[in-house]
Amino acid sequence: MTVADQPTEVLAVPAERGATCPFDPPPAYDHARENDPVAQVSLFDGSTAWMLTRHEDVRAVLQDRRFSADATRAGFPFLSPGRRELATGKPTFIRMDDPEHARLRRMLTSDFVIKRVEEMRPQVRAIAVELLDAMTRGRDHADLVTEFALPLPSLVICLLLGVPYEDHAYFQKCSSTLLNSASSADEVHQAREELNDYIKRLAESKRDHGDQDIISRLMRREDLTPDEVATMGTLLLIAGHETTANMTSLSILTLLRMPEQMQRLRSDPALIRGAVEELLRYLSIVHTGLPRVATEDVEIGGRTIHAGDGVLLMINTANRDSATFPDADALDVGRDARRHLAFGFGVHQCLGQPLARAELQIALDVLLTGLPNLRLAVPFEEIPFRHDMLIYGVHSLPVAW
Numbered sequence: 392m393t394v395a396d397q398p399t400e401v402l403a404v405p406a407e408r409g410a411t412c413p414f415d416p417p418p419a420y421d422h423a424r425e426n427d428p429v430a431q432v433s434l435f436d437g438s439t440a441w442m443l444t445r446h447e448d449v450r451a452v453l454q455d456r457r458f459s460a461d462a463t464r465a466g467f468p469f470l471s472p473g474r475r476e477l478a479t480g481k482p483t484f485i486r487m488d489d490p491e492h493a494r495l496r497r498m499l500t501s502d503f504v505i506k507r508v509e510e511m512r513p514q515v516r517a518i519a520v521e522l523l524d525a526m527t528r529g530r531d532h533a534d535l536v537t538e539f540a541l542p543l544p545s546l547v548i549c550l551l552l553g554v555p556y557e558d559h560a561y562f563q564k565c566s567s568t569l570l571n572s573a574s575s576a577d578e579v580h581q582a583r584e585e586l587n588d589y590i591k592r593l594a595e596s597k598r599d600h601g602d603q604d605i606i607s608r609l610m611r612r613e614d615l616t617p618d619e620v621a622t623m624g625t626l627l628l629i630a631g632h633e634t635t636a637n638m639t640s641l642s643i644l645t646l647l648r649m650p651e652q653m654q655r656l657r658s659d660p661a662l663i664r665g666a667v668e669e670l671l672r673y674l675s676i677v678h679t680g681l682p683r684v685a686t687e688d689v690e691i692g693g694r695t696i697h698a699g700d701g702v703l704l705m706i707n708t709a710n711r712d713s714a715t716f717p718d719a720d721a722l723d724v725g726r727d728a729r730r731h732l733a734f735g736f737g738v739h740q741c742l743g744q745p746l747a748r749a750e751l752q753i754a755l756d757v758l759l760t761g762l763p764n765l766r767l768a769v770p771f772e773e774i775p776f777r778h779d780m781l782i783y784g785v786h787s788l789p790v791a792w
Contacts, residue, residue: 401431401432401433401439402419402423402430402431402432402433402442403432403433404432404433404434404442404470404679404680404703405417405470405572405678405679406418406419406420407419408778413774413776414641414645414648414673414674415711415720416675416678416705416707416708416711417678420442420444420705420707420708421444421708421711423442423444423708424444424445424705424708424711424712428443428444428445428448428692429441429442429443429448429691429692429693429694429696430442430444432703434468434469434470434701435469435470435471435472436469438468438701439701440468440700440701440702440703441691441694441696441700441701441702441703442680442702442703442705443691443692443702443703443704443705443709444705444708444709444712445692445708445709445712445714446709446710446712446714446715446716446730446732447712447714447715448691448692448709449704449705449706449709449732449736450709450732450736451691452683452691452702452704453681453704453732453735453736453737453739453740454736454737454738455689455737456488456489457685457686457687457689458683458684458685458686458689458702459488459683459684459685459686460485460486460487460488460492460682460683460739461482461486461487461488461684462475462478462479462482462486462682463479463482463486464684464686465684465699466684466685466699466700466701467682467683467684467701468682468684468701468702468703469682470572470679471572471573472575472576473571473572473573473574473575473576473578473579474572474781475576476576476579476580476583477569477579477583478682480579480580480583481583481587481618481622482622483622483623483625483626484496484623484626485626485739489738492738492739493738495619495623496742498609498612498615498623499605499623499627499742500742502551502605503742503743503744503745503746504745505745507745508745508746508748508749509749511547511746511749512749512753514547514550515543515547515749515750515753516753516757518543518546518547519539519543519753519754519757520757520761522538522539522542522543523539523757523758523761523762525538526538526539527761527762527792531791531792532768532789532790532791532792533789533790534787534788534789534790535640535643535788535789535790536636536640536785536786536787536788537787539639539754539758540636540637540639540640540643540754540788541563541632541636541640542559543635543636543639543750543754544631544632544634544635544636544639544747544750545559545563545631545632545636547631547746547750548627548628548631548632549628550604551604551605551627551631552604552605552606552624552627552628552631553593553597553602553604553605553606553607554590554593554606554624554628555593558589561589562586562589562628562629563632565582565583565585565586565589566586566628566629566632566633567780568581568582569582569583569586569629570629570633570780570781570782571779571780571781572679572779572780572781573779583625586625586628586629587618587621587622587625588621590606590620590621590624590625590628591617591618591620591621593606593624594606594607594609594610594617594620594621594624595610595617597610598610598611605624605627606620606624609623609624627743630741630743631743631746633782634676634747634782635746635747635750635751636784637676637777637782637783637784637785638670638671638674638676638747638751638784639750639751639754639755640784640785640788641674641676641783641784641785642667642670642674642751642755643755643758643765643788643790644767644774644785644788645670645673645674645722647765647766647767647790648771649722652666652722652723652724653759655724655725656724656755656759657759657763660756660759660760662724662725663752663755663756663759664748664752665724665725665726665727665728666724666725666755667748667751667752667755668727668728668729668731669722669723669724669725669726669728670722670724670751671710671728671731671733671734671751672710672716672726672728672731672733673710673711673722673728674733674783675706675707675710675711675731675732675733676733676782676783676784677706677707677733677781677782677783678707678783679703679781680703680704680705680706681703681704681706681735682701682702682703682704683701683702683704684699684700684701684702685697685698685699685700685702686698706732706733706735709732710731710732710733715730716728716730716731734747762790762792763792764792765790765791765792766790766791766792767788767789767790767791768789768790768791769789774787774788775787
C-alpha cells in the first residue's frame with residue numbers, strides 16, 4: 392500500500408468490545424464504518440490489512456474475482472497463529488478459488504438445495520420436538536445450549552454425513568479447540584489432525600457399503616482421495632452444527648431481551664421466516680471478518696487496495712449499515728432483511744444456508760410455541776458470551792419456564 396493510501400490511525404484487530412451491548416459490533420468497527428470505511432488495521436504479527444465495514448463495499452468485494460479466498464496466498468490476513476494453522480494446514484474448498492473450489496463444492500450441492508431441505512423439514516421438526524420434550528420433562532429449567540440449541544443441528548448434520556451422534560462429545564471438543572481464538576497453532580494442528588483421522592477412519596469403513604449419507608457417497612467417488620473426503624467431512628461437521636447452534640441460542644436470548652419482538656412472533660408465527668433473516672442480519676455471528684487477499688490493484692471507497700494486500704470484510708458492521716437497512720441498530724422482526732450478508736455473498740456464500748434457515752425457523756417455532764413462559768434463569772449480566780470464539784454466541788443459556 393502506498394504512503395498516500397495510509398490513514399492516520401491504525402486499529403488493532405480484533406477490536407475490544409468494551410462495555411457495549413454484546414449484540415452489537417465493537418464500537419471501533421462502527422466508528423470505522425462512519426468515518427473510515429476502508430481502514431488500515433494491524434494484525435497479530437505486525438502486518439497490516441484493510442478492513443471494509445460498509446454493506447456496499449463488502450458485498451462488492453465478495454463477488455469480485457480479483458479478491459482471493461486462497462489462504463495460502465501471500466498477504467492473506469490472519470488474526471492469530473491458530474487461525475493461520477486452521478486455514479492453511481489442510482485447506483478446505485472455502486479457502487480455495489475456482490476452478491478447484493467449484494469442483495469440490497459441486498459434489499455437495501445436491502445435499503443442500505432447497506428442495507432437499509424442504510423434504511427434511513418434518514424430520515428436523517420431529518427432532519426439535521423430541522429435544523424439547525426431553526428438556527422439559529419433570530423440570531422447570533435447563534441450559535438451552537446443551538439440551539436444545541447444540542443437539543438439534545448436531546443430530547441433523549450427523550444424519551446427513553453418516554457420523555454417529557454418540558461421538559458428539561468428542562467432535563464438539565475438537566471443534567471447540569479449532570474455533571477458539573486463544574488456541575495455539577500446535578493445539579489447532581493436533582485437534583484438526585485428530586478430527587480428520589476420525590472422519591477418515593469412518594469414511595474408509597463405509598467404502599464398500601451402499602449407504603446414501605454424504606461421507607459414504609463421497610468415499611465412492613474415484614476423483615477424491617480419502618484425505619480429501621476427510622477434509623470435506625470435517626468442514627461440514629464443524630460448520631453444520633456450530634453456526635446454527637449459536638444462532639439459535641443467541642436469537643432466543645435476543646428475543647428474551649426484547650419481549651415486544653418475541654410477542655409479535657408468538658402472535659403471528661407467519662413472521663418467523665422473515666424474523667430469522669432479521670436475526671441473522673442483526674446478530675451476524677461471524678464478528679472477526681471474512682478474509683480475502685487482492686490479486687490485482689483495486690479501488691474501493693476511494694482507496695487503492697494493491698495486489699497482495701489482505702482484506703477483512705466485516706459482515707457484522709455491513710449488516711448494521713443504515714444506508715442499506717434503515718434504523719439498522721434496531722431489531723425489527725417484520726423487516727425485509729433479505730439483503731443481509733450473514734451467509735456471505737457470491738461464489739463462496741454458505742453452501743448450507745437453506746438447511747440453516749430451516750433449522751432456525753423450526754427451532755424458533757418449536758421453542759416459542761412449546762414454552763410460552765420461557766425466561767432467563769440468571770441475570771443477563773451472568774450470561775457467558777463467546778468473545779473467545781470464531782463463531783459468536785453464548786457458552787451457556789440457563790432458562791426457565
